[in-house]
Amino acid sequence: MKSRKRKHDPVVGIDVSKDTLDAGVLPSGEEWTSGQSPEEISAMADRIAALKPALVVLEATGGLELPVVYALVERGVPVHRAEPRRARYFARAVGLLAKSDRIDKFGLARFGASGELAPQTFPAEGTRQLDALTTRRRQLVEAITAETNRLGATTDPEARASIERHLAWLRGELKALEAQIEACQAADPETCAKVERLCSVPGVGKVTAAVLLSALPELGTLDRWQAAGLSGTAPLNDDSGKRQGKRRTWGGRKDARCALYMAALVGTRFNPVLRDVYVRLLAEGKEKKVALTACMRKLVVILNAMLRDGTTWRPTAPAAA
Template identity: 45%
Template sequence: MTSIAHHVGIDVSKARLDVHILPAGEEMAFGNDEAGIAALCARLSALGACLAVLEATGALQERAAAALCAAGHLVAVVNPRQVRDFARATGRLAKTDRLDAQAIAAFAQAVRPAPRPLPDEARQRLIDLVARRRQLVEMRAAEKIRRAQMASALRPALEAHIAFLDREIIALDGDISGGLKASPAWRMEDDLMASVPGVGPVLRAVLIAKLPELGSLSRRQIAALVGVAPLNRDSGQMRGRRTIFGGRAEVRTVLYMATISAIRCNRVLKAFHARLRAMGKPPKVAITAAMRKLITILNAMLRSKTSWRTA
């Protein structure tokens, strides 16, 4: 990171990539298509060592980020909220695509976010399968809610759609399971996590796809990465309530549902949760603490490559 001479901010939209390069202050724009991305990679290659920073904007940034990585550039994909907070803190209140690229470049130069390797083809396919399954589950839940208000004449079509979604979800579950079994490393991780009561196949797939750092970080680091680590809110003599914030929301959502199940069937987490409630902790605080305990247990198991033990 110390040898980086240029910091590149790239604002991504559906049709265009707005680029700002520091310290030269050079501005340019490319199409967000194969030809435009190739031209961007060629322009950055002429600069030498540079750090390219893009905001996470759904899937719009993935093609450009992957091409830049393949071309040998350092690439960081960051949370848009971080860049927006940085822009406000430095007095950048106006917002256009060109100004956003400037703000991202300034953020890259000041903060120097660590570049993170993009997922390989197999992991990207697993990420896509997990994301599609979540979309179908959400659609099915919405259809089931509509069922109560649906006119009787329209209900057969709705039931047919729900049955179709059921079949699609089952098929995706098979694809996800097959993908996990195809990789020896993923199969080992899946088997280790499956030994924990309350950790089902959905949570295991999401953790392997969306949390590849699991097993390689400390317990505090993994809790912060997921977003279940309590953050201080202190100032002077005031001691504020600790709250969780940030992290990977999709992982945290699935972890929450798994923890609700685990505190019923996993005697370790059940006793832990009951002890916190007996101490007077609010329900949400106790569940969040159980989530943190569960993810740190899984982190330790994958790091040491040991199965679940209650003794």
């Protein structure tokens, strides 16, 4: 979905680093640098809001960008957090081959001015802690997986004992964090209602619901194609001339895709709608991973429709958005 930008509205690009925020404005060419303290971020957000920009574009940098994103969103400024790879491809396409803070911020502004980007939805203030907790949970799960793999490849008794102690600590942290996630859900009535609605679907648990709500804050406001695209479950064509290539899924939000994968995997056993889709596609000769991806897509479309319509699960839940 492209942004609807008026011709002369300014567009701001922000290059984010650990200590500084470098802003560049098009078409005026105005630029300035700010620190990352709360006071400096607030001042930068006020300055940008006064420009009434059509869009502010910055790259996803692992969380360093979130304070300024939230400050801008609170002031009603439209923001797009661009995938770094996509932003870099655009810069190269328009001839920006070198890389510096100044080139990056104006490259991001040009990306925003191209009309290819639309304002994004970010977690509301009441769900930002939930977003942080689900992110931390993902990190712990990844650490547990890494240590488990190391344990399988280690034969030294002392090294194995060290890994096992670390695994025990990590699992304890994961259990405590999941309790915090449930408490965070219960503390916000709106979030609690959404979680209960999502958890009415066989295969979707409280942690999965929390991840989906934080990774896809737009859930409930999308059409079926947008829901599939943002979750990375939409099949993309690979055709040229008479050649019809294999459809593949690509992109989307990784956390949402991983949560949908686990929910769909469980759903193929215990959810009658997903089980029927899975069995039918296997009978048609589809690969298991193709059938499972189709179940993921079916699931996110159903969840989106449920939040949109305010309904709970029923086996005949609407698949259309």
